[in-house]
Amino acid sequence: MAQFLAFHGLLPEPEKAALVSAVPYDVVNTEEAAALAEGNPLSFLHVSRPEIDMTPGIDLHDDSVYAQAKSAFDKLCAEAPLKLDEGKHLYIYQLEMDKRIQTGVIGAASAAEYQQGIIKKHEKTRADKEDDRTRHVMTLRSHTGPAFFTYRDSDKINALVAEECKREPLFNFTAPDGIRHTLWRVNESQSETLAGLFASEVPVFYIADGHHRSAAAARTAKECAPANQNHTGLEDYNFFLAVAFPAKQLAIMPYNRVVKSLNGMSEDEFIAKLSEKFEISATDDAYAYQPGEFKFYINGIWKKATPKFDVNALGVIGSLDVSYLQEFVLAPMLNIADPRTSKDIDFIGGIRGTKELEKLVNSGKYAVAFSMPAVTVDQLMAIADAGEIMPPKSTWFKPKLRDGLVSHNF
Numbered sequence: 001m002a003q004f005l006a007f008h009g010l011l012p013e014p015e016k017a018a019l020v021s022a023v024p025y026d027v028v029n030t031e032e033a034a035a036l037a038e039g040n041p042l043s044f045l046h047v048s049r050p051e052i053d054m055t056p057g058i059d060l061h062d063d064s065v066y067a068q069a070k071s072a073f074d075k076l077c078a079e080a081p082l083k084l085d086e087g088k089h090l091y092i093y094q095l096e097m098d099k100r101i102q103t104g105v106i107g108a109a110s111a112a113e114y115q116q117g118i119i120k121k122h123e124k125t126r127a128d129k130e131d132d133r134t135r136h137v138m139t140l141r142s143h144t145g146p147a148f149f150t151y152r153d154s155d156k157i158n159a160l161v162a163e164e165c166k167r168e169p170l171f172n173f174t175a176p177d178g179i180r181h182t183l184w185r186v187n188e189s190q191s192e193t194l195a196g197l198f199a200s201e202v203p204v205f206y207i208a209d210g211h212h213r214s215a216a217a218a219r220t221a222k223e224c225a226p227a228n229q230n231h232t233g234l235e236d237y238n239f240f241l242a243v244a245f246p247a248k249q250l251a252i253m254p255y256n257r258v259v260k261s262l263n264g265m266s267e268d269e270f271i272a273k274l275s276e277k278f279e280i281s282a283t284d285d286a287y288a289y290q291p292g293e294f295k296f297y298i299n300g301i302w303k304k305a306t307p308k309f310d311v312n313a314l315g316v317i318g319s320l321d322v323s324y325l326q327e328f329v330l331a332p333m334l335n336i337a338d339p340r341t342s343k344d345i346d347f348i349g350g351i352r353g354t355k356e357l358e359k360l361v362n363s364g365k366y367a368v369a370f371s372m373p374a375v376t377v378d379q380l381m382a383i384a385d386a387g388e389i390m391p392p393k394s395t396w397f398k399p400k401l402r403d404g405l406v407s408h409n410f
Helices: 014-020 028-037 063-079 111-115 127-140 155-164 188-203 213-227 269-273 313-319 321-334 350-364 377-385
Strands: 009-012 082-085 091-097 100-110 148-150 171-174 180-185 205-211 239-246 255-259 278-282 296-299 301-306 346-347 368-371 408-409
Touching: 009 014, 014 171, 063 127, 100 111, 100 148, 100 155, 100 188, 111 213, 148 213, 148 321, 148 377, 155 188, 180 321, 205 213, 205 239, 213 239, 239 408, 255 321, 255 350, 269 278, 269 296, 269 321, 296 350, 313 321, 313 377, 346 350, 350 368
Parallel strands: 148 239
Antiparallel strands: 009 082, 009 408, 091 100, 091 180, 100 239, 148 205, 171 180, 255 346, 255 368, 278 301, 296 301, 296 368
């Protein structure tokens, strides 16, 4: 069963929470982070994207960047201030976007259980990104960005969480992007009860978002253990920050694709080639609502493509729309053998809508856009259970968790 433990959380003063909290480091580039943090010295982006306070163009992996992160973190702890809870707590974290609410529990997840597969993954991680996150965590001696977990619903956990949410929250604010963030501190006794329910009710966690954070946490634990002659496995460095949400509350948005060229084909030739494997029909609706179809935008027109083959016969991974698009369209027709490294394809989060796809193609920078159905939470779990890996850029979770509301020191 999965461990999900109470810990000594590091939190801002309630009246400063909105100023401190920030979008995750990996959803903004340097310029976007600088714009968001401008005029706000308490923004956690000064810690998670420290280069915004350094010479433009600096190597993001230079020693001085990590030193700057540590300096900014220490300054924020002193000036916000960020205070360490005396007791060990779990925390309830609720997000509301467009009248849809999801409520999760913030706790300390086990790095050992990540290694053992009790915390299941569905994406590959990149060594360079693991290196960066591990170094950032080790320099700060703190996990400041939570991993995003999900689990199969438990009525007992749901009931306890609902009861806790009846109390006055510690934080309650609406971020500039319109997403409401509410946080409750669970008292020590109830935290123990809730941790016990996770241990008895939740056999495994699934990483929804935060694969690199989780991998970095496992590496952090491995690096810290040899330096402690009395290592027991229960030290804080063996655990990392995560938020766990019940699966039924989650909504996955699609991850769409735009491709720069048709690999020497005309638009008519491309459609003719596509029609060998897919039924092509006109459509006025740009959204792909269900598995087993995708829409594409070319020459100012949206069209629907429905496979002529049996999708279900392709297996748990092959039956994903993004998988058979890659196998039957992107690789053989458009010469995009590896979408992780190809410079001819870009990925557009579903939050931007299909108008963004039209804009990109109409600009002339891209030849065709693909509007994809969203992967379901059930599909994500089935893939993780099978020990399989999803194609890159398959899922887009929204809303995003904020950094800086609760950190986990070690």
